[in-house]
Structures are given as C-alpha cells and as structure tokens.
Amino acid sequence: MTRQRRILVVDDEPQIRRFLRTGLSVQGFEVIEAESGAEALRVAPTARADLVVLDLQLGDMDGLDVLKRLREWSWLPVFILSVRDREADKVKALELGADDYMTKPFGAAEFVARVNALIRRIPEIAAQPKFSVGDLTIDMARRQVFLGESEVKLSPKEYQLLQFLARHAGKVATHQQMLNEVWGPGHAEDAHYLRIFMRKLRNKIETDATRPRYIITELGVGYRLLAPDQYDAAS
Template structure:
C-alpha cells in the first residue's frame, strides 16, 4: 500500500484529502505543522508528499528543500499561492506538481496517481525515452535518434541520475553526493564541468523535447517538455 504524507495546517482541507486518498486505497499520515514535518517524513518514509506552503511555524519551500536533501520522494505542492511566479519557484525547487487552492479533491487524487505512476516507471525502467533521446540503463548507453552519443563515465552517471529525476532541481552539493560520492574532494566545480560536457554531447537534442537548465542560485535540472 502506497503511503501519502499530508503537510497541511487547515484541518477541513487535510481531512477532505485524507478521505479521498484512503478511499482510493492509500495509507495517509497527516501533519498539521505542530510536529516537525521533516522528522516525521524521515521516520515514516512516505511514497508521496502533499505539501502546503503557508504553514504557521514553517516555510513550505524550506521543507521541500530539506526533503530534497535526503531523497527524491515525489512532492506535490497544494497552496493558496497560485501565481505563475509561485508555481515556477516551487517547480524549480523540486516539486513534481503544483495545485492551487481551492481545488477539486478528484483532481488531487488524479494528480497523485499520475505522479506515482511516473515515479514508478522512472525508478524501474531499464530504458527511458525522452523524445528522441533514449537512455538505456542496462547497457549504459545513450542514443539520439539512431545515433549513439559518446559520454565519459562520469557524464553518463550524471545524465542517468538526472534522467531518473526529471524536472527536479539539484544543487551542486546534492549532485556531488549522488553522482561523485561523499568521499570526492575535487570541489563543486566538477559538476559545472560535467554539465558543460554533457550539454555539448547533447547539443543535437531538440530544445522542444528537453534540456539541462541552470536554476540561478539553486543548481541544475533536466527539464523534459
């Protein structure tokens, strides 16, 4: 049974989501913000988080940032802050989806199911196709159309990691930990260098399908369109 963790201080909204999710067969845990949201996240280990941004004692984006430091658990933001800049900021910091209040609970359920399906596919698939870009994890090779893309081993590892987590922003430190390893002592500029090489290797990948973007002050993201 998949676990859904709701971080929401408004009880009527939390209860409404809880009822719909439980009816759909999910196990649900609700945190109104009085308990430490991140500690509960770490101890309960949910499959997906529904996160309000406007909590009385916490900043939702700070919670999202802390979650991203630990793993890539899918996070859907549900908030009254529904302007385009708010949405772009939430997605840039690693949210998988963004829903503005007021909302239809059926839509929330549909979004949850869609994000979980996508996350399961990306985690388990041996091959991922992003438009004309094909990434074969078993063979550790990359094709653009039918043409092979030659990558250095580290660049392959970086692309493989980011392809498993599309549309999420990772800081240099996070990429160093996940791709280079905790014991790497070469400095975070190694990430910039690898990204530059990777972009050059993928320069024929149509920008309408995807790209490796720089999120100023935050890090890098493999955007898929």
C-alpha cells in the same frame, strides 16, 4: 497492484487534512499526517512515504523552506498546494524540486488523478534517507557518515560532495556537476578543488587512499561512488 502506497500530508488546517485524507484513502492510499513544517521534517526520514503533499502555508515555517530542506536528502515526489496563483510562485516551487502544484480551491477528483499520475512514475524507492556500500553508511537525514560502527567527522564541503556522489551512486558524477552543485555556478574552471577534496574524503573513508574501494576516479570525466552491486563485484 504492487504494495500499498503511503502518502504524507503536510497542512496546518485540520479540515483540509480531513478533505485530503478521505479522498486519498478511498483510492486505497495509506495517509499519514503532519501539522507543521517541523513535524514534517521530523517524520519524513522514517515514514517511508511514497509521496509528500505539502501546503505552502504552514503555521511554523514557509512551505518552500520545508521543500528545500527535504530536497537536501530526498528526491521523493512532492505535490504542492497553495492559495497563491501567481505564476512566479509556481515556477519557484517547481524549480526547487516540486513535481506538481495546485491552487486552492480545487476538486478532489483532479487532485487524486494527479497524485495517481505521480505515483505511477515512481518505481519503488525514491525516499531512501540512508545509503550504504560495504562498510560505509551515509545518513542523509542526520547528516552523519559511518564507517562500520564509528562516525566519521566530515567538514561541510566534504559532506556535500560525498552526498552528491551518494545521490548518484553507481553513475559517474561529472566535474561540472559537482562544481556546480557544491561550489555553485561560476566555478566551472576550478576542477582542482575536486582533487584536493577527493583526497581528503579518501583519507577519511578509505582504508588505503592509494587504492580506493569506494570512490573511483573516472579519468577525464569525474568520480564514481560505487553502488552496492558494483562494490560486491569488485571484491
């Protein structure tokens, strides 16, 4: 096997945490725990877990909100547990970015088998709350952007756009994709916004906005935030 896999279990009931922990550690997983949504969101960015097991019923907040917040910066696999068996609940969770959904009560064997099936699909890195190219660093957990040591203040839309680019670093982000993600559906025609906000972004993060080194425009298609290897190759 590769290195040991780490799993973050989020549940407010101690006996369920215990049940999950024993099942998972027998399989050789390292288990870390959080007993509330707030704690989960606090430890997730630094925990470097490979998978999150999330109970929908938490003491302090709705599990779906935790999932939503997590998905703002991480595509870490998420395994949902719930007592609710309605199909609509499952569909909602899956559409929000969950990878599997089990209804309590369930058997430990199936749970572990499903966790293994998910883990198997994750090559190495999926969490990565930080992204870096050259002098540019994006801390997605803290919603902060740095150029070298100094922070760059971005407006909400500017940040959303840059984050989307970072999540697809190296690949081309289509006009459609960005308009859909940042402005929502129904703005497919407003490709014009992109030009204006790309200009603003470049003015803030590029040293010479007329010769961009980070945000490359792919004419007729979209924009590309260079991945580290591409950035190095362009030097």
